[in-house]
Amino acid sequence: xxxxxxxxxxxxxxxxxxxxxxxxxxxxxxxxxxxxxxxxxxxxxxxxxxxxxxxxxxxxxxxxxxxxxxxxxxxxxxxxxxxxxxxxxxxxxxxxxxxxxxxxxxxxxxxxxxxxxxxxxxxxxxxxxxxxxxxxxxxxxxxxxxxxxxxxxxxxxxxxxxxxxxxxxxxxxxxxxxxxxxxxxxxxxxxxxxxxxxxxxxxxxxxxxxxxxxxxxxxxxxxxxxxxxxxxxxxx
Numbered sequence: 001x002x003x004x005x006x007x008x009x010x011x012x013x014x015x016x017x018x019x020x021x022x023x024x025x026x027x028x029x030x031x032x033x034x035x036x037x038x039x040x041x042x043x044x045x046x047x048x049x050x051x052x053x054x055x056x057x058x059x060x061x062x063x064x065x066x067x068x069x070x071x072x073x074x075x076x077x078x079x080x081x082x083x084x085x086x087x088x089x090x091x092x093x094x095x096x097x098x099x100x101x102x103x104x105x106x107x108x109x110x111x112x113x114x115x116x117x118x119x120x121x122x123x124x125x126x127x128x129x130x131x132x133x134x135x136x137x138x139x140x141x142x143x144x145x146x147x148x149x150x151x152x153x154x155x156x157x158x159x160x161x162x163x164x165x166x167x168x169x170x171x172x173x174x175x176x177x178x179x180x181x182x183x184x185x186x187x188x189x190x191x192x193x194x195x196x197x198x199x200x201x202x203x204x205x206x207x208x209x210x211x212x213x214x215x216x217x218x219x220x221x222x223x224x225x226x227x228x229x230x231x232x233x234x235x236x
Contacts (some may be wrong), residue, residue, distance in 0.1 A: 014074035022080035024053035112224035125208040152229035166217035
C-alpha cells in the first residue's frame with residue numbers, strides 16, 4: 001500500500017500537481033500509483049530533470065506565482081516547500097492552491113514544524129538552529145489556522161519519521177558534514193548559518209556526537225508530518 005493510500009487519498013486517474021517537484025522522484029511515485037502528474041518548480045535545472053521523468057508537463061514557476069488555471073487539479077502535493085515561502089506570503093499561496101483545486105480536491109502537505117525538527121540531535125546540541133528553524137517553518141497551529149481561513153477542512157495530521165542508514169561512527173558523520181559545509185550544502189537550515197557559525201557548529205558537533213554516540217553508529221532520523229486538507233465547497 002502506498003503512503004497516499006494510507007492517508008486515504010485516491011490517486012488513480014486523478015490529476016495531481018507536484019509543487020516544488022525538484023528532480024521528479026515523487027512524481028514517479030505518484031505516476032506509479034496511477035495519477036496524471038504535473039510538476040512545478042522554479043529552478044531551471046530541476047524543471048529540465050523532472051521533464052525527463054513521468055510528468056505530463058512541468059511548469060517553470062515560483063510557487064508564489066502559481067500560474068495554474070482555477071479548478072484544474074484533484075490533488076496538490078506540497079512536499080517540504082513551506083520553508084521556501086516567506087511567512088507573509090504563505091496565506092496568499094494557500095489561497096492560490098485552494099483556487100487551483102477542483103470542488104472535491106485535496107491538498108497534501110509534507111513538512112515539519114519547529115517542535116518536530118527540534119527532536120534532531122543537531123538542533124539539540126546547537127541552539128542557534130532552533131531560532132533558524134522557528135523562522136522558517138510554521139507551527140502546526142498557525143498553518144491549520146491559515147488553511148481553515150482559506151477554506152480548507154483538515155482531514156488528517158500524521159507525524160512521520162524519516163530514517164537513513166546510520167553513519168558507521170562519529171568520524172564518518174563529521175567527514176560528511178565537513179564536506180557539506182565546505183561546499184555550501186546540507187539541510188536548508190544549515191545554509192542559514194554564517195560561515196563562522198558553520199565552523200562553530202562543526203566543532204560543537206565533533207564534541208557532542210562523541211558524547212551522544214560514543215564509538216557506535218550515528219543515527220540519521222528526522223521527524224515531520226503529513227497533513228491532508230479538503231477544499232470546502234462553500235469557499236469561492
